[in-house]
Amino acid sequence: xxxxxxxxxxxxxxxxxxxxxxxxxxxxxxxxxxxxxxxxxxxxxxxxxxxxxxxxxxxxxxxxxxxxxxxxxxxxxxxxxxxxxxxxxxxxxxxxxxxxxxxxxxxxxxxxxxxxxxxxxxxxxxxxxxxxxxxxxxxxxxxxxxxxxxxxxxxxxxxxxxxxxxxxxxxxxxxxxxxxxxxxxxxxxxxxxxxxxxxxxxxxxxxxxxxxxxxxxxxxxxxxxxxxxxxxxxxxxxxxxxxxxxxxxxxxxxxxxxxxxxxxxxxxxxxxxxxxxxxxxxxxxxxxxxxxxxxxxxxxxxxxxxxxxxxxxxxxxxxx
Amino acid sequence: xxxxxxxxxxxxxxxxxxxxxxxxxxxxxxxxxxxxxxxxxxxxxxxxxxxxxxxxxxxxxxxxxxxxxxxxxxxxxxxxxxxxxxxxxxxxxxxxxxxxxxxxxxxxxxxxxxxxxxxxxxxxxxxxxxxxxxxxxxxxxxxxxxxxxxxxxxxxxxxxxxxxxxxxxxxxxxxxxxxxxxxxxxxxxxxxxxxxxxxxxxxxxxxxxxxxxxxxxxxxxxxxxxxxxxxxxxxxxxxxxxxxxxxxxxxxxxxxxxxxxxxxxxxxxxxxxxxxxxxxxxxxxxxxxxxxxxxxxxxxxxxxxxxxxxxxxxxxxxxxxxx
Amino acid sequence: xxxxxxxxxxxxxxxxxxxxxxxxxxxxxxxxxxxxxxxxxxxxxxxxxxxxxxxxxxxxxxxxxxxxxxxxxxxxxxxxxxxxxxxxxxxxxxxxxxxxxxxxxxxxxxxxxxxxxxxxxxxxxxxxxxxxxxxxxxxxxxxxxxxxxxxxxxxxxxxxxxxxxxxxxxxxxxxxxxxxxxxxxxxxxxxxxxxxxxxxxxxxxxxxxxxxxxxxxxxxxxxxxxxxxxxxxxxxxxxxxxxxxxxxxxxxxxxxxxxxxxxxxxxxxxxxx
Numbered sequence: 068x069x070x071x072x073x074x075x076x077x078x079x080x081x082x083x084x085x086x087x088x089x090x091x092x093x094x095x096x097x098x099x100x101x102x103x104x105x106x107x108x109x110x111x112x113x114x115x116x117x118x119x120x121x122x123x124x125x126x127x128x129x130x131x132x133x134x135x136x137x138x139x140x141x142x143x144x145x146x147x148x149x150x151x152x153x154x155x156x157x158x159x160x161x162x163x164x165x166x167x168x169x170x171x172x173x174x175x176x177x178x179x180x181x182x183x184x185x186x187x188x189x190x191x192x193x194x195x196x197x198x199x200x201x202x203x204x205x206x207x208x209x210x211x212x213x214x215x216x217x218x219x220x221x222x223x224x225x226x227x228x229x230x231x232x233x234x235x236x237x238x239x240x241x242x243x244x245x246x247x248x249x250x251x252x253x254x255x256x257x258x259x260x261x262x263x264x265x266x267x268x269x270x271x272x273x274x275x276x277x278x279x280x281x282x283x284x285x286x287x288x289x290x291x292x293x294x295x296x297x298x299x300x301x302x303x304x305x306x307x308x309x310x311x312x313x314x315x316x317x318x319x320x321x322x323x324x325x326x327x328x329x330x331x332x333x334x335x336x337x338x339x340x341x342x343x344x345x346x347x348x349x350x351x352x353x354x355x356x357x358x359x360x361x362x363x364x365x366x367x368x369x370x371x372x373x374x375x376x377x378x379x380x381x382x383x384x385x386x387x
Numbered sequence: 388x389x390x391x392x393x394x395x396x397x398x399x400x401x402x403x404x405x406x407x408x409x410x411x412x413x414x415x416x417x418x419x420x421x422x423x424x425x426x427x428x429x430x431x432x433x434x435x436x437x438x439x440x441x442x443x444x445x446x447x448x449x450x451x452x453x454x455x456x457x458x459x460x461x462x463x464x465x466x467x468x469x470x471x472x473x474x475x476x477x478x479x480x481x482x483x484x485x486x487x488x489x490x491x492x493x494x495x496x497x498x499x500x501x502x503x504x505x506x507x508x509x510x511x512x513x514x515x516x517x518x519x520x521x522x523x524x525x526x527x528x529x530x531x532x533x534x535x536x537x538x539x540x541x542x543x544x545x546x547x548x549x550x551x552x553x554x555x556x557x558x559x560x561x562x563x564x565x566x567x568x569x570x571x572x573x574x575x576x577x578x579x580x581x582x583x584x585x586x587x588x589x590x591x592x593x594x595x596x597x598x599x600x601x602x603x604x605x606x607x608x609x610x611x612x613x614x615x616x617x618x619x620x621x622x623x624x625x626x627x628x629x630x631x632x633x634x635x636x637x638x639x640x641x642x643x644x645x646x647x648x649x650x651x652x653x654x655x656x657x658x659x660x661x662x663x664x665x666x667x668x669x670x671x672x673x674x675x676x677x678x679x680x681x682x683x684x685x686x687x688x689x690x691x692x693x694x695x696x697x698x699x700x701x702x703x704x705x706x707x708x709x710x
Numbered sequence: 711x712x713x714x715x716x717x718x719x720x721x722x723x724x725x726x727x728x729x730x731x732x733x734x735x736x737x738x739x740x741x742x743x744x745x746x747x748x749x750x751x752x753x754x755x756x757x758x759x760x761x762x763x764x765x766x767x768x769x770x771x772x773x774x775x776x777x778x779x780x781x782x783x784x785x786x787x788x789x790x791x792x793x794x795x796x797x798x799x800x801x802x803x804x805x806x807x808x809x810x811x812x813x814x815x816x817x818x819x820x821x822x823x824x825x826x827x828x829x830x831x832x833x834x835x836x837x838x839x840x841x842x843x844x845x846x847x848x849x850x851x852x853x854x855x856x857x858x859x860x861x862x863x864x865x866x867x868x869x870x871x872x873x874x875x876x877x878x879x880x881x882x883x884x885x886x887x888x889x890x891x892x893x894x895x896x897x898x899x900x901x902x903x904x905x906x907x908x909x910x911x912x913x914x915x916x917x918x919x920x921x922x923x924x925x926x927x928x929x930x931x932x933x934x935x936x937x938x939x940x941x942x943x944x945x946x947x948x949x950x951x952x953x954x955x956x957x958x959x960x961x962x963x964x965x966x967x968x969x970x971x972x973x974x975x976x977x978x979x980x981x982x983x
Contacts, residue, residue: 214938218941285461305495306495324819348925382494
């Protein structure tokens with residue numbers, strides 16, 4: 068992969084980040100009333116803090132100046148002060164972000180581990196019994212809303228069987244090996260809910276990509292080489308089928324973050340998703356804005372990663 | 388017949404489709420001797436490609452299936468062989484070059500890696516050795532600067548160059564038989580001649596037999612020793628190349644030969660190029676008689692009642708026609 | 711086919727059900743708190759002793775109405791944007807498609823939550839608590855889902871406008887708008903219908919998600935997501951409450967998705983995804 072390709076992808080990421088920030092800011096600017104009206108009436112906030120916030124957000128400046136000020140502040144990590152938690156927003160988010168990333172990462176991994184073999188098997192045996200079962204399960208999987216699957220799992224594994232803890236605890240009160248086991252146990256359900264939802268749509272993507280690739284000429288060439296069906300599938304079919312799948316996975320990322328918010332809320336996972344909900348319920352505007360912004364940045368970041376993967380998987384792209 | 392490499396007997400390859408059973412190859416016989424070039428000609432859809440792919444068992448099953456017959460490779464029937472046994476034959480004994488050089492190579496691997504893959508599989512070479520051999524093969528097929536180009540991807544080669552790569556790939560394990568399935572059809576005319584010349588050159592060097600599938604009679608006349616003419620899943624005529632062009636017996640063969648454009652005649656006699664009227668009939672439940680009867684100007688009731696047998700009309704010259 | 715029957719049954723049930731099952735949705739009965747299914751309450755009762763069947767039948771109307779209206783918003787916006795982009799080409803096309811790409815990469819749920827968070831009070835003042843939320847939820851869900859339809863319409867227009875009958879219409883001097891309305895849109899409808907069908911399911915999920923997070927409809931409007939939200943804290947003693955409301959969402963979404971898939975096979979057999 069060439070360096071120009073990398074740089075070009077980076078250059079494309081910047082306008083989309085700017086675009087997203089404009090959309091966010093527009094929403095904020097269009098919001099009726101004073102988003103900081105809460106400040107004046109909230110006795111917990113000293114008047115000077117309220118005044119400095121008003122000044123920082125420049126509520127009386129023209130829109131474009133306000134946008135630039137706001138963007139510069141966001142990019143500096145200067146995200147304001149959380150009224151509800153009484154600490155700086157950036158500190159708060161940095162505390163919560165790793166948990167969210169770990170849950171999402173583990174869920175993606177689970178999704179790939181399930182969907183890749185299932186999708187490949189289904190795609191190489193189209194309309195077989197296995198394919199039909201896999202297809203039906205995939206349909207059920209992505210028609211089940213994450214909040215319902217989450218409750219179902221809690222009902223089965225926590226309430227009925229009592230195998231897994233119902234809610235996630237940040238402070239486990241254990242150390243070493245025991246801490247690890249507890250940590251894994253309490254992560255199983257959130258990761259499974261998110262991962263299986265993702266995996267369900269991934270199965271369909273992989274299947275259709277494999278279906279498209281197996282009938283291509285170079286797969287016949289590979290078969291004529293006498294390298295065995297296994298190598299034909301893994302080296303020649305799966306390897307190229309992954310290229311479109313990567314793009315589709317990147318397109319799915321916004322949905323994944325939505326699922327992460329719901330999952331964190333159900334299992335009380337202390338990530339930025341549950342932070343967003345609790346900030347909304349307590350009218351904590353700086354936190355709400357910052358978390359939304361972080362989610363937007365994450366989407367752009369994952370799209371960038373997908374682009375890089377794409378260039379790495381498909382030599383034709385990187386040379387163009 | 389000690390020198391017979393490949394002997395196909397009464398091969399039937401059928402395909403199950405929504406419209407019924409398509410008898411793409413319906414009982415053909417064909418043999419190829421050591422170091423011989425045999426042409427297989429016929430229109431599109433006559434079963435040439437299915438025959439070629441049947442030999443290496445590259446037919447998708449389902450929908451395809453072998454309904455009967457034998458494919459004897461040096462006396463051993465390939466049809467009952469399992470996948471592992473078949474993989475020992477592929478590339479090492481019988482190799483194939485396809486029609487479409489643009490799509491026959493995997494776009495995500497370098498051409499060197501794709502040639503090396505087959506060498507590592509069959510000759511147990513290390514990665515290094517295999518790449519070196521791949522470069523050797525590339526220079527053998529006249530790709531300039533082969534040592535560097537071995538690390539290039541297929542999209543960095545032109546169509547003609549890719550077909551050279553395909554030939555290098557096919558010959559890398561020194562097969563005894565090269566099946567070339569319309570290797571020049573997708574190429575420019577000038578490139579076509581170069582590829583045919585290259586195949587000739589490779590044949591002299593390695594001494595393998597070639598099964599050349601084509602619909603261009605001119606190509607056959609130049610390169611083959613023997614020709615098999617197929618029509619609608621059946622062999623209609625088989626002959627040494629001189630006998631076929633000098634004394635074509637089947638009306639279909641005659642039609643094919645007449646449809647070759649000839650510069651000398653067209654210019655002087657203002658003769659129109661003759662096309663064979665009609666198209667290849669449906670291969671779903673074909674009628675009992677001769678399959679060419681509907682397009683044949685000599686057809687009589689006898690032709691429509693029963694399939695004529697293949698009869699000998701000269702040394703090595705067989706024809707499936709009542710005439 | 712089975713999915714069409716299931717969906718039809720659900721739609722008929724929420725349309726006609728409240729006329730047949732005349733138990734009020736908000737009749738509080740502390741004697742029957744969190745009771746399991748019985749003859750008096752076929753799907754049991756909730757923590758206030760309210761009849762779950764009645765609430766689900768009523769809430770289903772809102773959930774499905776939100777889904778349909780949001781789809782309509784998405785389809786109208788999408789067709790408009792796609793048609794404008796496809797007909798104008800040039801810089802308008804570039805900007806509109808860039809906008810579609812941008813919207814596709816927006817984190818939908820956080821943005822949805824943000825908009826509702828910021829605009830809730832204003833709209834409630836204008837339309838009343840129920841109407842305000844409904845308008846907002848529909849507008850926002852629909853407004854964040856037009857991109858796919860826009861792309862489909864644009865792609866269709868680009869491919870169809872080169873075909874002869876458009877040429878013929880152009881030669882006859884048909885105006886651009888007339889061309890789009892009379893000739894191109896009918897041809898582009900197949901994929902749009904498929905996308906619209908799937909959008910109904912997505913909108914239902916989006917609405918349920920909002921309500922489930924406690925940020926959608928208020929408690930006195932028992933949409934399916936809201937019922938599930940209320941039910942989640944009593945999973946251990948009254949699992950039926952959550953199960954029935956979740957199953958209602960799941961069955962509706964699943965059958966719509968299956969129908970969308972069937973339509974896609976019927977209308978556009980070449981596309982697999």
